[in-house]
């Protein structure tokens with residue numbers, strides 16, 4: 429049986445495709461390549477198409493024996509979502525609806541869903557647990573929460589089983605050096621810092637230094653992309669065993685401020701990385717740090733690559749070997 433990976437040409441999706449292939453899984457990828465790269469898909473069967481295209485989805489399910497779906501395909505930028513809410517509702521909420529309907533038509537009822545720390549909003553306390561209040565502060569998080577709830581109602585009505593993985597901040601690159609992060613335009617902190625180290629940008633902007641944190645900049649929990657891939661494989665295995673649906677945080681439990689991340693990158697790269705303080709970015713909570721105890725206990729997840737130095741070293745190796753990213 430094959431696993432369908434939507435968004436498998438994207439950053440986290442391509443790393444998960446590689447991990448599934450390493451495990452000997454049969455993989456089918458659906459991606460519209462709006463963000464992803466064909467070259468990032470290192471194996472399996474590839475379909476270029478959009479989630480919201482019923483014909484393509486039906487063809488993917490008809491032409492392959494799929495028993496589980498990992499759903500990465502989405503628009504996922506906090507800043508952009510505040511300026512273009514319609515794009516986020518259409519791609520994320522309507523896109524997920526199209527996928528769930530297509531799955532239901534063919535009786536594929538296992539789904540692993542890319543959720544996010546952004547579903548929590550501004551937490552009352554950290555580390556954040558799965559039972560904490562969800563009150564997103566940005567449109568992106570709101571659409572992801574809506575998707576989670578929608579999947580839950582497909583469980584009630586149609587006996588779907590899901591694992592919703594609320595990732596904190598993904599960073600780093602595959603140890604093979606073949607795949608890494610290449611968003612265009614790039615808006616994520618770690619790659620922008622490293623592009624500055626490479627001299628491709630004049631500086632890194634620090635969005636706000638008046639947050640209630642130790643140095644005033646936002647604190648996030650950075651998790652290695654390959655540790656995330658491991659969790660997806662464990663989640664598929666859980667669903668195949670017929671266990672209950674579940675929601676898990678995926679983070680490494682330690683918070684780093686934007687200024688600390690820049691400082692660590694200066695040390696690792698040995699380069700001058702000029703930083704300029706700018707205004708806050710709309711929708712950003714001050715601190716997001718995960719408790720992943722539940723994923724460790726129930727999934728047997730062991731995020732062993734997520735020391736921030738190691739994450740940045742792997743990302744730096746990728747950026748140095750592929751300064752322009754993928755060829756397309």
Ligand SMILES: NC(=O)c1ccc[n+]([C@@H]2O[C@H](COP(=O)([O-])OP(=O)(O)OC[C@H]3O[C@@H](n4cnc5c(N)ncnc54)[C@H](O)[C@@H]3O)[C@@H](O)[C@H]2O)c1
Nearest residue numbers: 435438439440459460462463464478479501502504542598
């Ligand atoms: N990067 C992070 O730190 C992070 C953290 C939490 C959650 N997430 C979630 O994880 C998922 C993957 O994130 P990423 O950083 O790899 O993003 P990405 O943009 O690199 O990957 C998303 C992929 O989905 C594809 N896609 C988007 N809309 C599509 C559609 N309608 N039809 C077909 N393909 C479509 C894009 O072309 C892209 O290849 C997203 O759902 C995101 O919300 C990411």
Ligand SMILES: O=c1ccn([C@@H]2O[C@H](COP(=O)(O)OP(=O)(O)O[C@H]3O[C@H](CO)[C@@H](O)[C@H](O)[C@H]3O)[C@@H](O)[C@H]2O)c(=O)[nH]1
Nearest residue numbers: 504506544545546595596597615616617633634635646686
């Ligand atoms: O040039 C930059 C870029 C980012 N930041 C800050 O760095 C932090 C991290 O930002 P970014 O890398 O853009 O990630 P987030 O906005 O935290 O969002 C990521 O992490 C979320 C989970 O926490 C996911 O849901 C999102 O999909 C993913 O993009 C934030 O405080 C930003 O304000 C800067 O100061 N300067």
